[in-house]
Amino acid sequence: MLDARRFAQTIDESIRALRQLAAAGVGGVDCSAQVLEILSGWGRRPAPAPESLEAIRAEIGDCRRCELCRSRTRIVFGQGRPDARLMFIGEGPGQEEDRAGEPFVGAAGQLLTRIIQAMNLTRAEVYIANVVKCRPPGNRLPEPAEIATCLPFLERQIAAVRPHLICLLGACAAQSLLGTGEPISRLRGRFFEVKGVRVMPTFHPAFLLRNPERKREVWEDMKLLMKEYPYER
Ligand code: URA
Secondary structure, eight states: OOOHHHHHHHHHHHHHHHHHHHHTTOTTOOOOHHHHHHHHHTTSOOOOOOOOHHHHHHHHOSOOSSGGGGTOSSOOOOEEOTTOSEEEEESOOOHHHHHHTSSSOSHHHHHHHHHHHHTTOOGGGSEEEESSSSOOGGGOOOOHHHHHHHHHHHHHHHHHHOOSEEEEEHHHHHHHHHTOOOOHHHHTTOOEEETTEEEEEEOOHHHHHHOGGGHHHHHHHHHHHHHHSOTTO
């Protein structure tokens, strides 16, 4: 008799095997999103109804929980499809995001938009958020205490959206969500798991603007994500 954990592992292994068979072109293998969803639901208790993004936003209110509230213009909560299959997580709003109240709308954001389009997706189909929701003054890195204050809200957003996949953009997002100090150059290109969601760290688009020769590596990472993305839903 399999215990619940072993059973869930067996299901996960079966899903991986199905995907590999389908990718290898083995005929008669139904690897559709519907089948994968049915399979992954087997043996698992129905998930409790997630709280809504609106409820999380309402709780954040006119946040004064950390120092970043002093210099921000607007809280940048997140944007996109509330049940997106793919979520992108960056570091924190820059000047243009702070002005617009939307994530990734500046130069790095335009590059992110092009990456999303190259994946045959649109910004409206994915969900985009940041580790911290207020702009660090002078675009400095968010402090550990600021990250620790804001991260629980991001984790609740992840639980609300329930994406299949998360792409962590840059060292701050990767290290904050994976709880590691490893450099992004060693984390990128590998799948990890955060709260049951498969996550792929990659370089931040702002880094790519400064180092365009590293775009190829990000595209390799996006191809790995695309293999796992259920386009046919
Ligand atoms: N960089 C980020 O990390 N997030 C944004 O929203 C914009 C730029």
